[in-house]
Amino acid sequence: MTPTNKTVVVVGATGLQGRAVTRHLLRGGWQVRALTRDPNGIQAQALARVGAQVVRARMEDVDSVTAAAEGAWGLFSVQPTVGSPGTAPDFTTEDEVRWGVNVAEAAHDAGVGHLVFTSVAGADRHPTEKVPVNLVSKWRIEQHIAHLGLPATILRPVSFMENFTGGYALRNGTLTTGLAPDTAQQIMAVDDVGFITELAFRHPEEWIGRAVSLAADELTPVQVAEAIGEALGISLPYVQIPIEAIRNLSEDFAYANEWLNERGYRADIAATRRIHPAAMDFSTWLERTGAAQISVFMNSSRTAGQGA
Template sequence: MGKTVVVVGATGKQGGAVAAHLLADGWHVRALTRDALSPAASALTGAGAEVVVADMDDPASLERAFDGADGVFSVQPAPHDPGAPVGYSTGAEVRWGRNVADAAAVSGVAHLVYASLVEAAEHTGVPSFDSKWEVEQHIRSLGLPATVLRPVTFMDGLVVSKDVLDGSFTHVLDPDTRYQLIGVDDIGAFAALVFGAPEQYVGRSLTIAGDERTPRELAAVLGRALGHPVAYHQIPMSLIRRHDPGLASVFEAPVAPKADVAGLRAAHPGLMTFEAWLSRHGRAQLAAL
C-alpha cells in the first residue's frame, strides 16, 4: 500500500499480532520497542518491519517515531501483565496512553487505533478498567481521528496453568455463566481491517469477540483437545476477595455490553471460535506447559 503504520508495543502479544497482520496486508510497519536487540525485535526485522527505538515515557521519542506515519496502533501493558516494567501501575498506563495520543496529534497522524477493553465503555470504579477509560476520554478530547477496539477476555489467557494437563480447569465464574472470548491474533486482524477502511471505522468503538462459552463448556473443549477429561473447578469469590481484592473487583464489576459475534464474523470470516483457536494457537501453549 505504501503507507506506514507505527505499532506501539510491537514486541508484545497484541502489538505483535497487529504487526503481523499489517505486514501480511502490505503495509509498511514501523515497530516500536525499547530494546532493538531483543529476540522479539529481531524477529520483527526478519519479518520485514522497520524497528524503531522509542519509549512511551519519552514524548519526544514518540514524536520522532510517528513522523510521516499514516496510522498508529496504541496499546499499553495492563498492570498485571508479566511483561510490564517493575513498578508499573494504572497511573503509568494512563500516562503512556496519553503520551501516545498526544504524539499522534502533534505528528498529524491520520488514524489512531487504540486497544482498550470491553469494560472501558464507561467509568466503573475498577482501576484496571478505568485507566483505559481515561485514555479513551483523552483521545476524544484531542479530537483525533481514532478507532477504539474493545476486546473481551483473551482466549490466550485461559491456558496458562499446568493444572489443565492434570484434568483441572479453574475460574471464578459460575460453571454455567456465559461469557465472551477472543483470540489475540484476531485483535490483530481487526486492527488491520480498521486501518484498511478508515472511512468505515474512524470515530467508532468496536467491541470484538469470537466466541461465547461457559466455563463448563471450555473445560469440555480442552478435554477433547488434550484427549482426557478436564473438569471445571470454581474458585470461591470469598477466597479471591481475601487474597486479591483488586482481582475480586474485576469480576464483581457491572456486566459489560456484549459483542455482535455474527456481525463481526461477517466482517472477518476467519474469526476464531475457541476450538479454532486451540487448533491454531492453543496447542502450542499446551505443549509449552
C-alpha cells in the same frame, strides 16, 4: 481507499496484540515501525526478521514515541494492564493511563492520520455503572483521544483465548479462574484483533470515528475446560477460585471477577462476525494454534515439576 502512505507505527509491538497487528500489517503490504524498549530482545528480532523496522521507544517517554511516529500515516496503540507479562511489579493503572495518554499526544504532535487504540469491551459503560479499574483506565485513555480530536478508531475486544495458554488459568492439571462454573465469558483470539486492525487501517473512510466492541465466542469455564481436554485428549477439571481468596490478594481483581460473574462484557458477537466472518470460535482456535500452545505449556510445567 487504502492510504498511499503505507507506514504504520505499532506501539507495544513485542506484546501479544502488537505482534498480531504487526503480522497482519506486513501481510497487507504495510511498512511497519515496531516500537520496543529493547530492539535486541528475542521478540523484537523476530519482528525484524519478518520485515518490520524495529525502533527503540518507550511509552513513558513521549518524545521518543513522537520521534518514531514522524512521517507515519497510522499508529496502533495498546498498553499493558496491571499484572501483564513484562510489566514491573509496581506498575499501576495510573502508569497505564499515562502511557496511553503519551501515545495519543505523540500521535497528535506527529500529525498521524489514523490512530487505532485497543481498549476493552465494557469500557464505555464507565459513565453509567461501576466497572473494574482496567476498564476505567482504558476509558480514560479513550476520552483523552477524543479530547485531542484525533482521527481514531477504538477497538474494544473481550477476554483473549490466549489467556488459557499459561499459568494465568492452567494450574496443577486444572483450569482455574474466579468465574462461576455456569457463567458464560465472551472471548476472542488475539490474531483476529490483528486482522480487524489491518482492516481498519486499510479502510479509514469506514473506520475513523468508530468505537467497536469485539467478541467471537461465549463459553462457560466448564465448557472451556471440556474443549481443551477434548483437543488434548486429557481430563481437565474446572476449579473456581473463591472470590474471597482473590480479594485477599487484590480487591481490584476480586471486583473484576465479580463484575464478569454478574454483568460481563455484553459485546455483540454477530456484529463482530459481520466485520470479520472468519473470526475464530474457541474450537477453531484450539485446532489452529491454541491446543499446541497449551500442550507446550503443560509439558514444560510437568517437566519443571519433575525436575523439582
